[in-house]
Amino acid sequence: MRYEELADLPCSITRPLVLLGDRWTLLVLKEAFAGVRRFNAFRSHLGIPRSRLQDRLTRLVEHGVLARRPAEDGEHPEYRLTRKGHDLYPVLMAIRDWGDSHMAPDGPPVHYRHTGCDGEAHVKLECDACGTRLSAHDVTPQAGPGLR
Amino acid sequence: MRYEELADLPCSITRPLVLLGDRWTLLVLKEAFAGVRRFNAFRSHLGIPRSRLQDRLTRLVEHGVLARRPAEDGEHPEYRLTRKGHDLYPVLMAIRDWGDSHMAPDGPPVHYRHTGCDGEAHVKLECDACGTRLSAHDVTPQAGPGLR
DNA sequence: AACCTCCGGTCTCTTTTCGGGACCAGAGGC
DNA sequence: GCCTCTGGTCCCGAAAAGAGACCGGAGGTT
Known part of the structure; x- marks a missing residue:
């Protein structure tokens, strides 16, 4: 329980990282922004073990980043970004800017264009x-109001 | 070796995440941006186990995000952000914006003010x-030049 | 010199987490 | 009735993390 306690610290970088800082979570969200909603779609795109994916999706739903809906037409559940989840887009785009600058010797694999x-x-x-x-x-x- | 192979995919979100996506790496970098340079300073601020910290620092140095210098005055080594590391600041600030918006019920613990x-x-x-x-x-x- | 302390760093052992496959139940399709 | 697809659970061996012991070099003190 040592590591999880970091989430109680008054730091707006630390707190999100306790949720987002692991192998898969941000990759799952990347797929979600790419339009992926179904369990097996996440799985096949990422190669993540099913039990791991289950953990991550459940945790993201608990934190209000994704919403699990019993699906609108068919029977299979969908995982969709909530408003809170949607607000994570700049995080992924910041990572991508860095990736394009420093880990893409052949140029950006993907352009993210203003539609x-x-x-x-x-x-x-x-x-x-x-x-x-x-x-x-x-x-x-500078100290802010949320500092205990 | 399954997971590490993700770093070979032509995706500028995935590639950085293979380096940055774990419990401690981004927290270590957060401390580096706060001016921390010494081994024990990272350790005491974060509560990270020494062997873990050693791994992470070494890896970040190998990737050119930090530079390990034998120190300028004393004998103790310093870990400083390189240009490449410095460029990660927007990532941390994007996380912080999200943390302030969604995980700081009492308001931002820290304001990051334009000096x-x-x-x-x-x-x-x-x-x-x-x-x-x-x-x-x-x-x-949209497909870019780095797409294989 | 002998002793003590501080510091970065390594080693080792235990616990936790992860990976991967087996298994399961409900919903169709035929 | 049977086969398939899908989301989901369970379990076990492997990998990673946590925690603390240990080490060696540099200074400082006496």
Whole structure:
């Protein structure tokens, strides 16, 4: 129970990571953003063991990231992103930007294009007051209300 | 060796995750961005077992995310972010934005402020051509040069 | 020198988690 | 009635994580 206790720390990086920080969870979510909804579809795309997939899906449902619906037409359940899950898209896109920059010697395997536009989607860190583009050097941490 | 093979897939989300997707790696990097450089400092801040920390640091050095220097003044080695490591900041900030939104009922534990400005740093997904703010619905994947 | 401490790092043992396959039940299809 | 597909559970051997003992080099003290 040592590691799970990290989720109680007042840190908005640590807390999500206790949920998301493992081999499969973010990969499952990546598939979900690609439109995958069915149990066996996740399984065949990722090669994840069934029991592991079951664990991860259940946990994501418990945390409100996915919703399990008994399916609308057929009988087979669907796992769909909730609003909360949908909000994770920038995380995956930030990872992808990094992957394209540093782990894609032949260029990006996939372009993520603004639909109906020539541009590509990229993640940017900005100051919400002055709009300046920021890097780690420009940011200063400061105590907030959620600090116990 | 099944799981590691995912790193060979032509996907810029999957490839980084094989390196970053585990309990500790992103937490170690979070500490690195907070200025931590020494072995025992990582250890005491995170409560990570020493052998685990050793593994992770070594792996990050091998991947060029951290650099191990014999230290400039004293004798003790330092682990510092490389350029490649520095580029991971948006990933951590994207996670933090999500944590603040969905896992911080009492408000953000920490504000990440634009130094010398009142604004806060936030991650945004934008079209690099037209500048529009994008969500997952506005993005279409398209084959790129890195696709085998 | 002898002793003590601090530090990064290794080794080893136990517990937890993961991987992979067997097994199961419900829903159709034929 | 039988075969198949699907989501889901169970179980066991393998891999990874946790925890603590141990080690060696560098300083500091006396």
